[in-house]
Amino acid sequence: MYWFHLLIMLPFIFAVFVPILYKKFSFRIHTGWFVFIVPLVVFAYLLTFIPTVADGNTIISSLPWIPAYDINFSTYIDGLSLTFGLLISGIGALVILYSIFYLSKEREALHNFYVYLLLFMGAMLGLVFSDNVFVLYVFWEITSVSSFLLIAYWYEREKSRYGAQKSMLITIFGGLAMLAGLIMIASSSGTYSIREMLLNVEAITSSSLFIPAMVLILLGAFTKSAQFPFSIWLPDAMEAPTPISAYLHSATMVKAGIYLVARLTPIFGGTSTWFWLVTGVGIITLLYGSVNAIRQTDLKALLAYSTISQLGLIMSLLGLGSAALYFDLGNETTIYGTAVFAAIFHLVNHSTFKGSLFMVVGIIDHETGTRDIRRLGGLMSLMPVSFTLTVIGSFSMAGLPPFNGFLSKEMFFTAVNNASSMNFFHMETIGILIPIVAWIASVFTFIYSMILVFKTFRGKYKLDNTRVVHEAPIGMLISPIILGALVIIGFFFPNVLATYLLKPALTSILPVLSEAAVLELKISAWHGWNLELWMTVGVVVLGTILYLNLRKWYKVYQYYPQSLTINNIYNRALDKMEQFSGTITNSYMTGFIRDYLVYIFGFMILAVGGAIWLLDGISFDSRDDALVTPFEIAIMIVAVVTAVTVLFARTRITAIVAVGALGFIVAFFFVIFRAPDLALTQLVVETVTTALFLLCFYHLPQLRKEISRIPFKLTNAIIAIGAGSVVTIVALSVNGNRLFDSISDYYENSYELAGAKNIVNAILVDFRGIDTMLEILVLSIAGLGVYSLIKLRLAKEGSDERAE
Structure with a gap:
C-alpha cells in the first residue's frame, strides 16, 4: 500500500515542477491545466476504495519515518477519512478548474498560486489519512503555513497581509496547544497511533492528563475551524482570491478542526466536559455567525460569517452525538447517533452549496468589479445562470426544499429536540435552551440567505452604465454548476451517499452503534407534520417578516459598542503586545557589543555557576595530572602579560602586535606538547591574521580623539573575573570527574581506521x-x-x- 503514501505526496511532488512548467509553457497554456490533473487523479483513485469502506472494512498501511522513536507515516482509510479525502480532492479539482478561467495568466503569478495550493492540498490529505498523531501534527501545521501563503497571495495589499497574519497567529497558537494535548494522550496510552488509542481508551480516561489534553486539543480544533471566539480570522481571510476562499474556507481547511473532533470523539466522547465544550461552543458559534452575517455589506464577508455559523452547527451536532458514548443506551444510541449522522451529512452538503456560492460571488466580483451589496442589484436578467446558482446555494443554506440543506437542517432540528429531553449532563435544566438558540440562529440564517439572493439580483440596477455586465464565460460556470447540481441530486438521492460514505463515517466516530442501529438510519424528505417541520415553517414565516422589515430593525446593530467587538479586542491586544515587546527589546538591544557581552557572560555566570554551586559540582582531582614545568609556567606568564597588554594598549599597532604575539606564544605550547603540525598551523594562521589586521586597520580612519587612559569599570571586572573563574572551575571539575571513558582512545587507532598517521x-x-x-x-x-x-x-x- 505504499502507493497510497505516494498518492498523498503527489501534490508535494508535483509542486516542485510547477515553476518549471510555468516558465516553459505559461505563454501558451494556463498553468492550472497541468495542476488540474493532480486532484483528478487523487479523486479517481480514492473512488476505488468506496466499495471496501462501505462493507465496513478499513485499510491500514505504514511507512517507516523515524523508527527509533516509533514515529511512522501510517495511513488509515475508513469512512471518515475517505469522506474528507473525496471532498479535498473533488472540490480541489473543481476549484482549480474554476481558477483557470478566474485568474489571468498574464497578470498573476500563477506558479506561486498553484505551488501554495498543492502544498495545502497535500497537507490536508496527509492530515485526514494519518494515523500517527505526530505525522498528523506536521501536516496540520503545513496547512497553517500554506493557507498563510494563499491568503497573502496578493501580498501588495495591506488587508491581505493583515488577514494572513491573523490567521497564522490564531491557528498556530491552536496548533501548538493541540501538540501539547497530543503528547499528553500519547504518553497516557503508550502509543502514537490513533487507531491503537481507540483500543486503549480506558488508559487515557483514567489518566490525570485527560482533561488538560482534551482542552488543549479542542483549542487546536476550535481555532482551525473558526469557532467562537477564535472565528475572527475567517472574515479577514476573505482577502484571498475567490478560488482560495471556495477551497480553504468552505470545504477543506476550516473542516480540519471538525475532522479532529470527529476522529477523537471515541476517546473523549461520553464525558460531560467534552459534551458541553463541543456542543456549547458550537451553538454559540452558530448564533454568533448568523447574527453577524446580516450586518455585512461585502458578499464574501457575508459568506465568511455564514461559514462560521454553519461550522458551529456541525460542531454542535458532533457534541450532541457524543452522548451516545456516555453509557449503554440500548436502542437510544440511534437517537444520539442521528446527531453525528446529521453532522457528517451537513458537512458534505455545506461543501457543495457553500463552494458554489463562493464561486458565484467571485463571478459577480469579476463581472461587476464590486462585492458591495449596497452597489449591487438588478443582476437577475443580466446574469441568469449566476442567479439560478445563487438561489440553489442560498436556499439550501437556509434549509429549504428541494435542496440537500433542507434534509440536514431537519436532522439538526431533530437532534436539538432530542437533546432537550436528555436526563444527564444537567440537560434536564438548561437543555431546553439548545433548540431555542438553534431555532433563532436558523431564522437569522434564512434572513442572510435572502439578502444574498434578493439584494444582489433583484431591485434596481445601481452600477455605472459605463461597465458592461454580462454572464460569466462557460468555463467559469462549470464548477459552480456541478456543485449546484449536487445540491439538488443530494436532495432526491441522499441515501446513496448515506450508504456508501455517511454510515461508514458514522461507525468510525461512534463505534458503539450496532449494525442494526446504523442500518435503521434513513434520510427522508417527509416525516409528516412533526415538530421539526413546524420549526422550519416558523423559520420561513418569521424570517420573511424580518427580511421585509430589515430597515426598521437593522439599526439595532449600531447600539453595540465597537470597542467590545472581538476584532477590536484582538487588535488592541496585538498593539499592546507589540509595544511591550518593543520596549523590552529596546532596553537590551543597545547597539553596543559591550552590553551584549555583559548579557551573555552574565547569564553564563548565573546559569552555569549557579548550577555548579547548587548541585555541589565543584570537585577537583589532580592526582592524574601531569607535572607543570618551570618552562611552561614562564610561557604562561608571558601569555598573560601579552593578553593584558592588548587590553591596555593605547594605539592600534600595539594591540595588533600583542594579539599576534599571544598567538605565537600559544604555538610554543603546541611545540612543548609535541604537536608540531598544530604549532605550524597556529604560526601560519597567526601570521596571516596579523597581516590582515594590519591591512584593515591601515585603511580605517584615524581616531578623532586619542585615548589617553582606559577608564576602570567595576562591572567589566566582575564579569571578566566571574566568566574566567566559572570556565576554569568547570574545566577542572570535568577533568577531575570523568564519568565516561575518553573517546581519544578511539581516535588513537586513526592509522588502522583511516590510514592516517596524524x-x-x-x-x-x-x-x-x-x-x-x-x-x-x-x-x-x-x-x-x-x-x-x-x-x-x-x-x-x-x-x-x-x-x-
Whole structure:
C-alpha cells in the first residue's frame, strides 16, 4: 500500500515542477491545466476504495519515518477519512478548474498560486489519512503555513497581509496547544497511533492528563475551524482570491478542526466536559455567525460569517452525538447517533452549496468589479445562470426544499429536540435552551440567505452604465454548476451517499452503534407534520417578516459598542503586545557589543555557576595530572602579560602586535606538547591574521580623539573575573570527574581506521569530513559574498566616473 503514501505526496511532488512548467509553457497554456490533473487523479483513485469502506472494512498501511522513536507515516482509510479525502480532492479539482478561467495568466503569478495550493492540498490529505498523531501534527501545521501563503497571495495589499497574519497567529497558537494535548494522550496510552488509542481508551480516561489534553486539543480544533471566539480570522481571510476562499474556507481547511473532533470523539466522547465544550461552543458559534452575517455589506464577508455559523452547527451536532458514548443506551444510541449522522451529512452538503456560492460571488466580483451589496442589484436578467446558482446555494443554506440543506437542517432540528429531553449532563435544566438558540440562529440564517439572493439580483440596477455586465464565460460556470447540481441530486438521492460514505463515517466516530442501529438510519424528505417541520415553517414565516422589515430593525446593530467587538479586542491586544515587546527589546538591544557581552557572560555566570554551586559540582582531582614545568609556567606568564597588554594598549599597532604575539606564544605550547603540525598551523594562521589586521586597520580612519587612559569599570571586572573563574572551575571539575571513558582512545587507532598517521588531520578529514566540508562551504559562500560586494562597488564607482 505504499502507493497510497505516494498518492498523498503527489501534490508535494508535483509542486516542485510547477515553476518549471510555468516558465516553459505559461505563454501558451494556463498553468492550472497541468495542476488540474493532480486532484483528478487523487479523486479517481480514492473512488476505488468506496466499495471496501462501505462493507465496513478499513485499510491500514505504514511507512517507516523515524523508527527509533516509533514515529511512522501510517495511513488509515475508513469512512471518515475517505469522506474528507473525496471532498479535498473533488472540490480541489473543481476549484482549480474554476481558477483557470478566474485568474489571468498574464497578470498573476500563477506558479506561486498553484505551488501554495498543492502544498495545502497535500497537507490536508496527509492530515485526514494519518494515523500517527505526530505525522498528523506536521501536516496540520503545513496547512497553517500554506493557507498563510494563499491568503497573502496578493501580498501588495495591506488587508491581505493583515488577514494572513491573523490567521497564522490564531491557528498556530491552536496548533501548538493541540501538540501539547497530543503528547499528553500519547504518553497516557503508550502509543502514537490513533487507531491503537481507540483500543486503549480506558488508559487515557483514567489518566490525570485527560482533561488538560482534551482542552488543549479542542483549542487546536476550535481555532482551525473558526469557532467562537477564535472565528475572527475567517472574515479577514476573505482577502484571498475567490478560488482560495471556495477551497480553504468552505470545504477543506476550516473542516480540519471538525475532522479532529470527529476522529477523537471515541476517546473523549461520553464525558460531560467534552459534551458541553463541543456542543456549547458550537451553538454559540452558530448564533454568533448568523447574527453577524446580516450586518455585512461585502458578499464574501457575508459568506465568511455564514461559514462560521454553519461550522458551529456541525460542531454542535458532533457534541450532541457524543452522548451516545456516555453509557449503554440500548436502542437510544440511534437517537444520539442521528446527531453525528446529521453532522457528517451537513458537512458534505455545506461543501457543495457553500463552494458554489463562493464561486458565484467571485463571478459577480469579476463581472461587476464590486462585492458591495449596497452597489449591487438588478443582476437577475443580466446574469441568469449566476442567479439560478445563487438561489440553489442560498436556499439550501437556509434549509429549504428541494435542496440537500433542507434534509440536514431537519436532522439538526431533530437532534436539538432530542437533546432537550436528555436526563444527564444537567440537560434536564438548561437543555431546553439548545433548540431555542438553534431555532433563532436558523431564522437569522434564512434572513442572510435572502439578502444574498434578493439584494444582489433583484431591485434596481445601481452600477455605472459605463461597465458592461454580462454572464460569466462557460468555463467559469462549470464548477459552480456541478456543485449546484449536487445540491439538488443530494436532495432526491441522499441515501446513496448515506450508504456508501455517511454510515461508514458514522461507525468510525461512534463505534458503539450496532449494525442494526446504523442500518435503521434513513434520510427522508417527509416525516409528516412533526415538530421539526413546524420549526422550519416558523423559520420561513418569521424570517420573511424580518427580511421585509430589515430597515426598521437593522439599526439595532449600531447600539453595540465597537470597542467590545472581538476584532477590536484582538487588535488592541496585538498593539499592546507589540509595544511591550518593543520596549523590552529596546532596553537590551543597545547597539553596543559591550552590553551584549555583559548579557551573555552574565547569564553564563548565573546559569552555569549557579548550577555548579547548587548541585555541589565543584570537585577537583589532580592526582592524574601531569607535572607543570618551570618552562611552561614562564610561557604562561608571558601569555598573560601579552593578553593584558592588548587590553591596555593605547594605539592600534600595539594591540595588533600583542594579539599576534599571544598567538605565537600559544604555538610554543603546541611545540612543548609535541604537536608540531598544530604549532605550524597556529604560526601560519597567526601570521596571516596579523597581516590582515594590519591591512584593515591601515585603511580605517584615524581616531578623532586619542585615548589617553582606559577608564576602570567595576562591572567589566566582575564579569571578566566571574566568566574566567566559572570556565576554569568547570574545566577542572570535568577533568577531575570523568564519568565516561575518553573517546581519544578511539581516535588513537586513526592509522588502522583511516590510514592516517596524524590524528588531528584524520579527525578533520575523515572522522569529521562532512563537518569540515560544510565549514569550507560556509567560508566559500562568505568569500563569494565579499567578492560580489567588491565587484558591485567597483562597478558603481566606474559608472559614476563615466557619468562625470
